[in-house]
Amino acid sequence: xxxxxxxxxxxxxxxxxxxxxxxxxxxxxxxxxxxxxxxxxxxxxxxxxxxxxxxxxxxxxxxxxxxxxxxxxxxxxxxxxxxxxxxxxxxxxxxxxxxxxxxxxxxxxxxxxxxxxxxxxxxxxxxxxxxxxxxxxxxxxxxxxxxxxxxxxxxxxxxxxxxxxxxxxxxxxxxxxxxxxxxxxxxxxxxxxxxxxxxxxxxxxxxxxxxxxxxxxxxxxxxxxxxxxxxxxxxxxxxxxxxxxxxxxxxxxxxxxxxxxxxxxxxx
Numbered sequence: 001x002x003x004x005x006x007x008x009x010x011x012x013x014x015x016x017x018x019x020x021x022x023x024x025x026x027x028x029x030x031x032x033x034x035x036x037x038x039x040x041x042x043x044x045x046x047x048x049x050x051x052x053x054x055x056x057x058x059x060x061x062x063x064x065x066x067x068x069x070x071x072x073x074x075x076x077x078x079x080x081x082x083x084x085x086x087x088x089x090x091x092x093x094x095x096x097x098x099x100x101x102x103x104x105x106x107x108x109x110x111x112x113x114x115x116x117x118x119x120x121x122x123x124x125x126x127x128x129x130x131x132x133x134x135x136x137x138x139x140x141x142x143x144x145x146x147x148x149x150x151x152x153x154x155x156x157x158x159x160x161x162x163x164x165x166x167x168x169x170x171x172x173x174x175x176x177x178x179x180x181x182x183x184x185x186x187x188x189x190x191x192x193x194x195x196x197x198x199x200x201x202x203x204x205x206x207x208x209x210x211x212x213x214x215x216x217x218x219x220x221x222x223x224x225x226x227x228x229x230x231x232x233x234x235x236x237x238x239x240x241x242x243x244x245x246x247x248x249x250x251x252x253x254x255x256x257x258x259x260x261x262x263x264x265x266x267x268x
Contacts, residue, residue, distance in 0.1 A: 006252040009080030009199075010243065011071065012053040013087040013186065013206075016236060019051040019243070020044070028074035032115070033067055035074040045248040050080045054186060063163035063185035069115050072193040081253040082137060082200040084246075085190055086239055088232050089158060089182040090166075090211035092175050094220065096153065097207065098231045101145055101242070102182050103138050104203040105131075105155040109188045111162045116189030118196050127196055127265045134200035134258050137250065141204060144246035150238055156181035158205055160188035172213025183211050200258040206239060208232050 010019060020042035027038050040051045054071060055061045075083055089102065096102065109116075119125040138154070145152035159175050161167060163185035167175070175183055187203050194201035208228040210220045221227060253259050 006081065007048040007050050007079040008247050008250050009050045009052075009075040009078075009083035010247075011083065011085045011190065012051060013055070013085075016053065016086060016232070016239065018053075019240070020049060023051070026078060028077050030070040030073040030077070032069040032073060035070040036061055036066060039074060039078050041078065044244055047248050047250065048079070049247060050075060050078045054190070064111075064114070066186065068190050068193055069118065072190060072197060072199070075194075076197050076199060080199070081259075082134070082250055083194055084137070084141070084202055084204060084243065085187065086204045086206065086243070087184050087186055088208045088228055089184040089205040090209050090228075091182055091207045092159075092172065092180055092211055092213065094210070094214060094217055096181060098209060099151060099235055099238075100207040101150055101152045102156040102158070102205040102207065103142050103145075103152060103154055104158045104182075104187070104205055105133055105138060106157040107132055107188055107191060107203070108157060108159040108178075108180060111160055111188055113162075114189055116192060118193065123266065125196070125262065125265050127261050129192070129195075131257055132191060132195065134202050134256070136254060136256060137200055137202040140249050141202060141242070141246045144249065145242055148238075148241055148245055150242060153181075156205070158187050158203060159183050161185055167212060169212050169215065172211045175211070176213050182207060195258060195261050198259050198261045200253055200256070204239075204242070206232060206235055
């Protein structure tokens with residue numbers, strides 16, 4: 001491998017367990033326990049890439065059992081300062097049909113009990129969450145998707161539920177009524193832990209199904225594991241194409257809000 005100038009991290013979601021062919025597997029020990037899997041180090045057009053399947057190599061980790069802190073810490077340990085987080089999601093709006101990529105700009109956390117901070121004391125830290133995702137990464141990925149003719153939505157709110165169960169119809173309708181766009185089980189706290197480490201992060205949500213609250217609309221089928229995994233598999237090549245187009249365009253981390261997240265956050 002060449003001496004790549006910087007490293008882009010990629011977390012693989014449901015159905016996305018392998019990425020690059022010629023890789024070096026690296027086992028990382030963290031203060032928070034073992035990550036989901038070894039990190040695979042490879043390259044795309046001279047850009048060093050670190051890939052990890054967040055659910056483990058064989059999807060043995062359900063969303064609430066993923067060691068998010070260890071995963072993000074491990075990415076930083078191998079030099080990744082900019083991270084892409086592809087994931088599967090359910091649509092809360094009829095116009096966001098399966099196969100659509102939603103590049104999120106906001107999240108709503110509806111999880112419970114997850115280890116979602118590196119700052120448990122005695123040092124107290126309050127990191128601002130106005131812009132929780134990297135604006136620069138979002139622009140890069142959206143431009144790449146448009147060039148490839150991929151149906152992409154620039155911005156959107158992902159509501160993150162605890163899982164492993166899907167939402168009830170009432171919950172799903174509540175989320176939609178609030179104006180949120182897609183629902184997922186893993187986007188939080190992965191994104192926020194990256195911000196606490198002053199890393200750039202972006203959620204790329206692939207719509208695999210319509211959530212249960214949209215039942216009753218003609219042509220819309222309710223969510224199921226079988227349908228979600230089928231749609232993800234059908235679109236995996238498009239996701240890979242998007243990543244291969246976007247990753248080489250990702251520059252080293254700029255002096256942005258992500259890199260300076262702790263500047264005014266630490267309580268002295």
